[in-house]
Amino acid sequence: MTLPNALDSDIGATHLTVPTRCAILNSIWGSNYTVPHLTQDESIGSSYLRYYGEQCRNALHSKGLDALVATHADIVDTIQQLGHPSATRESVKDHLLARLPTRGEDNTEELLCETIDLAVRLFLMVDIGKLQHGFVPGQKPLLWEGGSMKKMLQDRFGAQGDATFRIVRVKLDRLFTARNLERIAGLxxxxxxxxxxxLRLMVDDTRIAIYHHASFLEHHKNSNVFPPGFIEETQRTLSLLFPQYDKQSRKWFKAQQRKFGLDSRACAAGHLTTEERQIENFTFWHDRLGILKQVFDEAEPRTIAQWWCDRRRRVQWYTFWVAAVVLTLTIFFGMVQCIEGGFQVYKAYYPS
Known part of the structure; x- marks a missing residue:
């Protein structure tokens, strides 16, 4: 349900009223939230709305863009055009051109493209285009130059990996969680x-990007824009990385959530059974999970903390700590003997 006049406010505003927040979520997500819902629980859609506000404010740095997207209603209108089954970039561009108060300006084409790219970002949470003030270091924007949006997404998120290679059974065991990627593999x-x-590795395999907007995925589960099964599989990757019934993972994620303003639903996506953690069950994220698993398995402890946390190889772990304890005791008793010997020498020279 879209609340009357709630979308008519300026997209550059730093604060969104509750009715406006409600209208934005319902219009873009197809949800049925009410003002009392969002008043009672301010966390609903909060991480997405933060992203929404940042994207809008960044886009408005482009001179003249406010002629096409001055209010939230303008954005919703463009997103609704994108959502039509027969929509193409060209058809959406024609729709926007009719909204321009003046035509034939030198930067008209640029404004149309930036408006479409902004709407796609807000609709799909995929970095489309080259928004001048919306670039994030390490991210690779996806270009959509023409045709249907659905075809573009199919090309980007289609099935990964060679079918023969996917026959090999690789188990993503219980230790393969986001918490352990950080504390054991050092990512x-x-x-x-x-x-x-x-799931993209960056900076010479020292960083891993994780998309955390589980609420967005939940409301797009029945989307006919993304490839069939893509949203559900992405949700399963969150269940893999943030197992709901792992107490330590939940505690670690809550600390991350408070620090970075993450979507709390990411750690409430359930858990996977042993069979579901087989890598061949992942079609769209198969390759990235395979590479990440390899990096995780090949990571060697470099600090005492990592040696303590890394229990992937139990025999090696026990051997290391037994050796460490023996070495520590040897040094300790050696120092005791040295001190005792020194004391005896001192007493020999100064018996009194």
Missing amino acids: QIVWSDNLSDH
Whole structure:
């Protein structure tokens, strides 16, 4: 339900009223929230609305863009055009051209493209185009130059990997969680708002991007824009990385959530059974999971903390710590003997 006049406010405003928040979520997500819902629980859609506000404010740095997207209603109108089954970039561009107060300006084509790219970002949470003030270091924007949006997404998120290779059974065991990627493999986690960057290794395999907007995925589960099964599989990757019934993972994620303003639903996506954690069950994220698993398995502890946390190889772990304890005791008793010997020498020279 779209509340009357709630979308007519300026997109550059830093604060969104509750009715406006409600109208934006219902219009873009197809949800049925009411003002009392959002008043009672301010966390509903909060991570997405933060992203929404940042994208809008960044876009308005482009001179003249406010002629096409001055209010939230303008954005919703463009997104609704994108959602039509027969929509193409060209048809949406024609629709926007009719909204322009003046035509024939030198930057008309640029404004049309930036408006469409902004709407796609807000609709799909995929970095489309080259928004001048919306670039995030390490992210790779996807270009959509023409044709249907559905075809573009199919090309980007289609099935990965060779079918023969997927026959090999690789188990993503219970230790393969986001928490352990950080504390055992030493990977720095980059929380991403870009669905296209999910599970992508960056900076010489020292950082991993994780898309955390589980609420967005939940409301797009029945989307006819993304490839069939894509949203459901992405949700399963969150269940893999943030197992709901792992107490330590939940505690770790809550600390990350408070620090970075993450979507709380990411750690409430359920858990996977042993059979579901087989890598061949992942079609769209198969390759990235395979590479990430390889990096995780090949990572060697470099600090004492990592040696303590890394229990992937139990025999090696026990051997290391037994050796460490023996070495520590040897040094300790050696120092005791040295001190005792020194004390005896001192007493020999100064018996009194």
